[in-house]
Amino acid sequence: MSIEHCKIIDFPKIHDPRGNLTFIEGGKHIPFDIHRVYYLYDVPGGAERGGHAHKDLHEVIVAMSGSFDVLLDDGKEKRTFHLNRSYNGLYVCPMVWRELNNFSSGSVCMVLASNRYDEDDYLRDYANFMRVRWGG
Numbered sequence: 001m002s003i004e005h006c007k008i009i010d011f012p013k014i015h016d017p018r019g020n021l022t023f024i025e026g027g028k029h030i031p032f033d034i035h036r037v038y039y040l041y042d043v044p045g046g047a048e049r050g051g052h053a054h055k056d057l058h059e060v061i062v063a064m065s066g067s068f069d070v071l072l073d074d075g076k077e078k079r080t081f082h083l084n085r086s087y088n089g090l091y092v093c094p095m096v097w098r099e100l101n102n103f104s105s106g107s108v109c110m111v112l113a114s115n116r117y118d119e120d121d122y123l124r125d126y127a128n129f130m131r132v133r134w135g136g
């Protein structure tokens with residue numbers, strides 16, 4: 001799968017003067033079964049997260065609060081998404097390198113993932129990612 005499969009998903013948004021509400025339903029809004037949820041918070045200014053690809057894992061990244069940038073790179077094409085809406089999610093398919101940076105103060109990055117944590121699923125070295133992805 002390549003970067004063209006990665007896209008912003010619009011979640012439902014219920015406008016309400018008491019505060020807006022968004023919901024995410026398994027089997028409907030997310031293109032995989034959710035097996036794990038994790039979140040990044042208390043990210044210090046200037047920090048970078050990610051810096052890896054996954055062999056099989058599908059993820060949806062949501063800026064629950066604040067904003068940050070997600071750089072996606074499949075080795076042929078790069079795209080940067082600025083996430084700043086809690087009713088949007090960025091779907092990231094397997095075998096795409098991702099880097100998260102430019103976190104605003106107090107931002108929270110929630111990730112819905114298709115599998116439980118498995119270090120063997122990570123490609124943490126970019127040159128190795130490129131070899132696995134494109135051969136050579």
Ligand code: TYD
Binds near residue numbers: 038116117
């Ligand atoms: P890592 O995936 O490298 O963080 P990020 O991509 O957000 O920069 O994970 C950092 C550490 O946290 C690493 O030691 C593995 C651990 N970890 C878990 O134990 N479970 C998880 O679900 C995740 C995402 C990470």
